[in-house]
Amino acid sequence: MSHIVYTLTSVGSTPEGYNQQRPKTKQNMKRVATVTGNHNRFNTISYLQTLYPGVDNNPNEAPLASFFLEKTVQILHDERNRFGNQKVLEFGGGPNLSSSLLLAQYVDSIRFCDYAQSNLAYVSDWIEQKSTVFDWTNYFESILTIAGTSKEKRIEWESRLRDALIRGGLSICDVNDPDCPILSGKSDDYDIIFSSFCLEAACLTIEIFNETIGKLVRLLKPGGLLLLVMVRNESFYYVDAENFFCLSLDETKVRKALQATGELVDIHIDSADTTVEDQKRNTMSDFDGEMIIHAFKTIK
């Protein structure tokens, strides 16, 4: 990405990292950014074009995208008899419809929420089949292939996704708002709660992360599946020229948060490390691995 500014200094994993001006230099090519981003300035189309052109197309994303997709496909398939098939909450979905495409093949309704109005407006346009500047064909076909389904089924899968999103609805959410309507919703409501690359980008502190996990688990039905995709040890990420703070998380912190709820069983964390080559190629962020986390809410 051509707009990236390289700096020498590191950004702390606390909100104090915001708005600090750092000296610009190209000497140190480790991409440690001055964090100024606010997700109201999230460039929806740039994000989609950079991250979701197709699993094989983007050198920034490709190896981890296939790990994440293959694992998600496998978990949903292997656990399909364990969770109910009514309602999903996709939390912090951004403008990314690819996970919901998979989830919609298992459930009737998906409540899709995000912080940025521009992302929800994009999803709404997609539901209404307005011509948008982003075409999912390539990425969706990659998903169908990973799921072992013929590409010819794409229209049918998209139609299930539209129906599920219409039934579930779109909502604003904010993990940092103690009164967030989604997080304060009805207990024991969802069969699956899914979130990808959101909590590390959204939670300003580890306390808010722990609380958010607790709130999400409260919303899950007993026996329901919590499925999270996260990047490890990320302190920032870029969308176009805008860079965003991330809370640095790893397996230990995530496991601790999940166990602290006292309501989750069969906690699994699958990790993949990024190679040194991946890290050099990645001009968008500084994570060093990816984690796919799944667990079930206890049945009392």
Ligand SMILES: C[S@@+](CC[C@H](N)C(=O)[O-])C[C@H]1O[C@@H](n2cnc3c(N)ncnc32)[C@H](O)[C@@H]1O
């Ligand atoms: C890296 S994007 C991930 C989007 C999408 N889930 C994906 O897999 O591509 C991070 C998302 O977190 C959302 N976000 C940022 N701040 C948030 C907050 N305070 N509460 C909830 N979501 C937030 C952003 O709007 C953005 O869509």
